[in-house]
Amino acid sequence: SQKIEQNSEALNIQEGKTATLTCNYTNYSPAYLQWYRQDPGRGPVFLLLIRENEKEKRKERLKVTFDTTLKQSLFHITASQPADSATYLCAPVTDTGRRALTFGSGTRLQVQP
């Protein structure tokens, strides 16, 4: 069965460091993969989308990589700030016509000042 794995343990880092979050998937052939941020009591907010033919995507302090051989995406936040503290969700998307997103369990990031 399809599975999306994110580190369920919280990631604690110091302000200014780079946070790296991992998303592994099995039994998927995603056409693209999305990353979302979710704050407590709020809906997810779209951050980045990376396609299968893209190795890396950047947006300001965010960087996403996509390795279809390893079946893994890495999400990096450079120069992290306490305001980056949130849960980050990944969602691989296949082109099967099924339009809903399936999310990993999410990784909670805590950036200490």
Added chain:
Amino acid sequence: GAVVSQHPSWVICKSGTSVKIECRSLDFQATTMFWYRQFPKQSLMLMATSNEGSKATYEQGVEKDKFLINHASLTLSTLTVTSAHPEDSSFYICSARVGDSYGYTFGSGTRLTVV
């Protein structure tokens, strides 16, 4: 950007009553709306997919008679939790797709507490 407005943001109701949650797409037409449920410290679980003008498609294990979904227009989808029980207490979120490049946009969620 595309916005989905979800109301109410929180609601407390008595066991046995019904609660309606609304999601409106403010600046785009949402032919499809997805409804998710999220329990504490868990990820979002898809409950159903609603399509404008047709019946919703429910995920396995989701009672369609309990969670009534209506998508009567291109800008409004509603989820009604009927005869709510404490185990229905959860965080309900709607979502719509806004083209491939922009990902999906989500409502702000509704915290339902059934007492």
